[in-house]
Amino acid sequence: MHIIMVKKRLANGEPCPKCIQAEEMLRQRGLFDRIDQVIWAHEGDPESPGMQLAARHQVNLAPFFIVEVAGQARVLTSALRLAKELSEAVAIEGEQALDLESARAELSVMEPPEVVRWALQRFGKGLGIAFSGAEDVALIHM
Structure with missing residues (x-):
């Protein structure tokens, strides 16, 4: 599993508040270390890597997550949904202790x-x- 988090940087240079909140929630749950890559979408710069990913996946909000498993990519627009899926994956791994x-x-x-x-x-x-x-x-x- 490879997980990309796309965060938005506002025109004033600050990260978007929802991106900060999502990262804090994932850190509090001990799940942020499962994020393999963070890519920034710069507001007002359609050529930034994050904006290009957003356009490619038809996403118009941030943060969003691209979860790749066995060559298949899925887009999640909810940090809570990602946290739930990651927690379920940890539980399955525990069963295979x-x-x-x-x-x-x-x-x-x-x-x-x-x-x-x-x-x-x-x-x-x-x-x-x-x-x-x-x-x-x-x-x-x-």
């Missing part, structure tokens, strides 16, 4: 490159790898 005991058994016989490959396949771009020295590696699911 990692069985720690079986993972421990599986990983204990793997070589380090295999462990990293396994973690990348399991967690994707949500995986962080921290190094503290030549011997220590910790995999951190973010």
Whole structure:
């Protein structure tokens, strides 16, 4: 899933109030980190990237969100709708939670490159790898 948030910058240089409100709501719910890209639509500049996206998707309000899944793009014009969908996705991910005991058994016989490959396949771009020295590696699911 790739999510683009299109925000409007008013002619006076300030972000639109609804864009500020939407971002604050997503941050309060811990969902803003799921936004992959923020693109600005500059009021009065039809050539700005956000205005071009708005024209392409026939949207005349801000903010709006483009949600791409498996090559298919959908436009959401409601931050609350996006929050609901993201919360549902988090719940589904929770249902597919990692069985720690079986993972421990599986990983204990793997070589380090295999462990990293396994973690990348399991967690994707949500995986962080921290190094503290030549011997220590910790995999951190973010």
